Structures are given as structure tokens and as C-alpha cells.
Amino acid sequence: MVQKANTLLRVEEMKTVFKTREGNLEAVDGISFSIAKGETVAIVGESGSGKSVSALSILRLLDSNGEVTSGKILFNDLNLKDLSNDEIRKIRGNEIAMIFQDPMTCLDPVYTIGDQIIETIKIHENLSKKELRERAVELLKLVGLPDPESRINVYPHQLSGGQRQRVMIAIALACRPNLIIADEPTTALDVTVQAQILQLLKDLQSQFGTAIILVTHDLGVVAEMADKVVVVYAGQVVEQSHVKDLFNKPQHPYTEALMKSIPKIDTEKDRKLLTIKGNVPSLKEIPAGCRFHPRCSFATDKCRSEEPPLFELANERVSKCWIADPDLQGNWEAPLSIDENGSEYDINPHLVSKNNLLEVTDLKKYFPITKGILSRTIGHVKAVDGVTLNIHKGEVLGLVGESGCGKSTVGRLITGLIDSTNGEVSFDGKKLSKVNRKEKKIIRKRVQFVFQDPYSSLDPRMTILDIIGEPLEVHNIAKGSSKRGRVGELLETVGLSKKDMHKFPHQFSGGQRQRIGIARALATEPDLLICDEAVSALDVSVQAQILNLLKDLQLKLGLSYLFISHDLNVVKYISDRIAVMYLGEIVEVTDAETLFTNPLHPYAKALISAVPIPNPNIEPDRIILSGEVPSPSNPPSGCKFHTRCPLAMDHCKKEKPELIDIAEGHAVSCHLYKEEARL
Structure with missing residues (x-):
């Protein structure tokens, strides 16, 4: 690409190698890009594609077995690759700084x-x-x-x-650096906090003229922040472009597939998400020819045998795909665009009855705060403070809100993983507080949990047969050869092979481990699945596969879901109704379409406005909430949201609003709508 006169950093043909017992593994293979003063360059790609290693290589922050073996890293024409350890330390933090993904560990x-x-x-x-x-x-x-x-x-x-x-x-x-490398700086944050951080980075950039390298897999953040985008796959740059050109017309099949696999607010609920088959190749098994060809819909024999060069296109673009070869224009053997629409889902027959499967009434969970040698209780953390909701048979209820609002605690209270302080949970007409131990075991069989992190929730010492087979034995469903057969069926139900049952969790990718978690949850033939951030740790391509799987299972088995997430694009796509939660309370409940087209509660409006839009042509109209979420151990009086609400009135500080119906199926807890509810 053309180098600008004010280029700050130029990376040329950088290769990064990790030395292992099995030989040298090339994690970054000839990456080149540049960034000018005051510019933002985003590096995007799936996990394992080499994004973070590329960023760490610039500052030589690799593990002891990693090394930049060739290429140049020119910062103000000074080659960082050749500096001594003492010389590079003078650059780190002073002229180039880094913001890491997880601030708690850093x-x-x-x-x-x-x-x-x-x-x-x-x-x-x-x-x-x-x-x-x-x-x-x-x-x-x-x-x-x-x-x-x-x-x-x-x-x-x-x-x-x-x-x-x-x-x-x-x-x-x-130290007022000229360049900041931000590695997934907002991935672990809520959309409202993410909006604040992104706005902060923009303001600081305009104030100081700092250049930013943004490593992320969130294409909404890329569309909002970036000037240029570098798309990385299997350690190589496959496309590079100005942000608007990239989103308007991607030139590499991988970029196009990534963009079309993410659920957006305007994605139709009755269509399957497009998915990218397979996974990013292992560094030990890099395919011949184009590295993307095993997963590419357009691959030909030429792609399988010959690696394409980086073709230079108009407007400072490059693409590593034979489709971009000017000699092949008009003679390509494969179609040149991915079908816009996935296949259509059937109408859900299980939703017709509108019968309640789960009813939660005034549910509360207070955790005691203790002090002193005698552990005297001096207060309570009101994690859940009077939640009322219901889920119909065959329905998906989305539960959204910021971290610490009590979403996951509600899920754990429903399953009985923790006991409630007050309130009632009824499942299929039976109050859980009134059932005996035998009936409780039957209900637990019908309500299962899918956890956020599939790796930590699967025992690394157990085979997949034992992991999925354990609930079958606990509930006396199957043993011996029948257990083996049932585990094979469950693996095939979630898109894996029954041959996988003798493997261990570490032998699977993140998306495959999440499928195993879902298979284990399905083992007892439940009626209700509680999915707690079940796709938040996954790449967008794998996320699309899991969302399609959950929708297929809902239609095939008549499952109901409580889908807990902070990703509103995902919640909008999968949910029939959505409940918005703030500081232990439900503040609005309605169907998914109404919530996103006509949110009523000021908090719901702020949440939806903060969702990053994967389209650089749209200027988001954000409601940036001031301040932080109050502590649940000392919540504000009156309406709990009044301390951050731009529309707060005097009586909001004193009087707590009730959750009231203002239209059929639409309830809101806000003083602004009290008169409408009365009418």
C-alpha cells in the first residue's frame, strides 16, 4: 500500500516464530501494514489468526520462546526488531503504550x-x-x-x-505516547461502558493526535473507530482497506463471510445466520495453497495448490485471493458473492399455546455482608431484589443488563444452584418451595444450565463419553452400552461425530466445547435451558453456528430458553421476548421487536443506543450514561436508575416505580408512564 509522508509505524514482512518441542511454529507469516499519526488501524480476525501476536511482536512482548525472525518494524524509521532489551524498554510506555484486554490481570x-x-x-x-x-x-x-x-x-x-x-x-x-496498541480493550465490558471507553479513546485521540492500533473481533467497534482495517487469517494479511470500502464491498471471501455471520439488530429472526465451516487451521497443519481454501465457498483447484500473492487494488486496497487477480477477471469458475440470506426457519409450533412453563414471582436474593471475628452481619448485597417474569413453553426469553445487575443470579436461583431469600419459582405449575426431594430431582432433570466458559465447566480429566454420560447415570436414564449409544446420538444432535466421545475437552476448539456443553445439558431431555452468556466467549463465525444450533433445537425439541447475555445483537436475534434488568430489578419487558423499535425505559433506550453498529456509513446516536452502576449493597432510594437517568424528576428519588402494563405484553417500571398505564 502507498506509504504516507506522516507514517508513524511501518511493519514490513514481519514473521514471528514460537520454538516448541515439536518444532518451530510460524504464528505470524509476513504481515505488512502501516499507521500514520492520528490514525486508527484495526486488526481483525478469528481467535488463532495471529492478531494479538502481531501486536505483541511490535513491542517485543512475546513469551520467552517467541521471536520476530525476519522483516522490519519501523517506528519513526527506527527498526524495533534490532534494538537491544534496554533500548526497547525506553520505547515501551514512553513512545508506544499498550492497553490489554483484561485490566484485572494486568x-x-x-x-x-x-x-x-x-x-x-x-x-x-x-x-x-x-x-x-x-x-x-x-x-x-x-x-x-x-x-x-x-x-x-x-x-x-x-x-x-x-x-x-x-x-x-x-x-x-x-508519558503521552505517539502510538497506543489496544488489544480487545472493550471485549469484557458492557455495551454502555464500552460506549464510554470508545468515546474516551476518540476524544483523547483528537486531543493529542495519538495513533491507535485496535486489535478486535467486534466488527461494530471496527466500523465506529477505524480508519483502515487489516484482516488477518492463519498468520497472514488476507485483505487491507479503508474502513468504508471494506464494509461496502469486501474483496476477500473470508472478510465477506465474517461480516455476514454476525447477527445485527436488523437481521431477520426467521433466517439462519450464515456460517463459516470448519476452524482456523492449527499452526502445525497449515494447508497448501490458499490457507482459507478448506473453508471457502469459492475454492477451486488453483486455490488448493497455489498460494495467491497480495494483489494491489484501487484506492490503496490489497487482497490475498485469486478472485482479485486481474488476469482471471471474468473467467472465475466459482460464484463471486455469498448468498445474502440463510435458509428460512419454520414457524415455531410450540409457541401457539402461550402456556407458562416457568413463573418467577417477587424473587429476591440478599447476600449478607459480614464484619469482625464473629462475622456479624452489617448489611446485605441485594443481588436480586423482587424479580417477576414468566417463560412460555417453546419460548426464548432474553435477559439483558449491565454486569452486576443480577442476571446470572436469577439463572442460578431458578435452577436451585443457590437458595432464594424470598419469592417463588414455579415450574410447570409446581412451586419449587413446596416440592419434596424426589420431585425436586425430577424438576432439575427438566431444567439444565449452559455455562459461559465451556472449558472451565468441563472436567479436563474426563472423556466426552463420561462428561455427557454422567447426567444419564445420575438420573437413571441410561447405563453401559445404551449410555454409549445415547451419547453418540447427542453428539450428532449438536453437530459433532460420535467418534469424538473418547476424546478429552482440550482436543476440541472453543465452539466444539460449547457444543459438548449443550449436549450435556440436553442429555436429560430438559424442557428449559438456561444459557448464561453461552456465546459471549466465541468468535463471530462460531457464535453463528451455536445460535443456529440453539434455534434448530428449539424448533425440533420444543425447548424453552432463558438466554442471559450482554450482547444485544445476539439477544435480539434469538429471543421472542426480552426482559431488561437494572440493579436487581426488571425495568422493562416486551417482545424483541418492540424493545428495539420502541424502548420506553430510559435505561433500555441507553442500552440499545450503545450497541455498536457494524456499518461505518451510519453515525450512531448514542445516549452516554454518566457515572457508574451503584453498589447493590447500598442502592439509591426511589427509582434505582435515577442517579444516572437524564430524565429523572424529584419524585423519582423518593418513590419506587412499579412494573406496570402499558400495552398488551409490554410492561415498564418508570414514573414517566404512570398516566399511560392508568388510561
């Missing part, structure tokens, strides 16, 4: 946040103790941390996720 828990900011400044600048503290307070103000003079003395665990990420940005900005 911040030292035994030092205050002020100490950690000051440490960065001290390495590169000679300032007095007073000047160092003043600079730290100034940086915390800059990143919007409330009350920085007192917060400078707190420890990381005393801050929320969004606040910790702000501290990470403050540390990165400590």
Missing part, C-alpha cells in the same frame, strides 16, 4: 492505582514526588474517573470493570 492487586500510574512515569521522566502525584491525578481526570483525588489511593479490586479499564488507559497515556 493491574497489580497489591499496589494502589496511583502507585501503578506513577511507576510508569518514573521509568521515563525525572519528576518530584509532588509532580508525580499531580500528573497521576491529572491522568485520572483525563480518563473520566470520578473523584480522582481520593480514587488515586484505592486498589484495583475496589473499582468496577469500566473504571479499571480507564486506569489502564491512564497508564498507557502517562
